[in-house]
Amino acid sequence: MRIVAYNNPMQRTLSILSALASPARLGAMRILSDGQEHCVCELMDSLGVTQSRMSRHMAVLKEAGLAIDRRDAQWVRYRLNPDLSRQSAALIEAAVNFQEQETDHA
Amino acid sequence: MRIVAYNNPMQRTLSILSALASPARLGAMRILSDGQEHCVCELMDSLGVTQSRMSRHMAVLKEAGLAIDRRDAQWVRYRLNPDLSRQSAALIEAAVNFQEQETDHA
């Protein structure tokens, strides 16, 4: 997450990859992949992480351009960034689908 | 790269993602994606990293199961792991193709 400038494709790719390379964040992306909105409290409960950690994890996903948020009363609803490039979407899908497909020989 | 046990799909996914989340390693995977063998000396020259660094980067890719190596006289030839699962291959392809496709608005 040390990337600060997403000017070039390489940096953008790296920011996405490192954003996904964390159990909590990958789990959050899996949850968000249903296309629905999810508040931080739901995500932290589902993934078993503390509130402050979940908030920071979501900030990383947001900064990488993978998720967007919206204020809704006391809640902040996160969802997948609807303006994802085709390549970003492919990358996310590949990462998220990975786990679910080979649960057999775990 | 803190992952030590690749028992479950989650850990395997994370190890692949963090292995790819580095300029030198992603660059190496892009080079290896031509399906040919490449020695460390070639990779370090192409990517502009020192010898010891390149060696360690390749060790990370190997440990993540993305590449395999072969002794050939004084050289060690790296190539893509031919036994990649379909999901692993999809993940790698998505990451490697990312950069090359959006060179326009960089």
Add this chain to the structure above:
DNA sequence: TTGTTATATGCCACAATCCGCATATGCTGG
């Protein structure tokens, strides 16, 4: 206003990663 719930952030310690440098190891050729 006060209290409560939800979320974000400042701070600090710890762990993981990264890098360069020196050196070890493996192989070849003389």
Add this chain to the structure above:
DNA sequence: CCAGCATATGCGGATTGTGGCATATAACAA
């Protein structure tokens, strides 16, 4: 054997990521 090229590894220091804790901010409800 020795010299030289290619690769791997031990080590120490710098950078980065992570986690918990406390606290700030935002919105709501009474």
